[in-house]
Amino acid sequence: MKKCIHCLALLKKKTKDHVFPSSWYPDSTPTNIQRWAVPSCEACNNRLGAMEKDLFVRLGLCVSPFTAEASGISRRALESMGVGVTDVHEKERSHRTKLRNKILKDILPYQGDVGLLPGLGLHKNILPSKQKTILIPEKELVQVSTKVIKGCEYILGKRVVESPNRVEVYFCKEEQIGFVTDLFEHLPEKYLGPGFQVSRGVSDDDSRITLYRVVIWGSIKVYASIGSEEYFAMIKDLTKPL
């Protein structure tokens, strides 16, 4: 019997979770691209799905709409808030309005570079005074990123991440982690269309430390490692989680 790769519950019925949510694929994604799905229980699906929806709008509004890597993303983010949409029924419309009001509360004047999520930031050719900051909830960002990494490991590493191992995710300024980015230069990259690139490396000793870099929409970079408590204690001084 298969397990939910998130909560490890045994699955009585087959439920699939998309490693990258369906709505996150840019319009430029070729139709023959493999869209990874992994075993997940309904509860995890619903819980993570709600977080993904909220995050999609916030992140989607931050990325440039003019790149192939993110084509259609900002338009869809606006549509999920009901902007530019007319042909939906009453219930769905009120849903979208609710989401819009929630997000609008978290849109602030441009706050400078402090606390900026690496990969995002000011858009070129637009005055900073005309740009906004959108708050991204840290807990949800970490949980959804962890979910993505567990899904990638299920496909690429053919395993469910479970005790004594766990996933830790990092959002780093690349100029501060030169030794890690150098390492990724030599690792193979899995191409899942222009919106998602996944690189993975495994240590060649018994510890099987696994490193990941996932690039979303050509701009947001999620670094992660999978290892045991011992390993995380060892690298504590080198890495600083978000």
Ligand SMILES: [Zn+2]
């Ligand atoms: Zn579950």
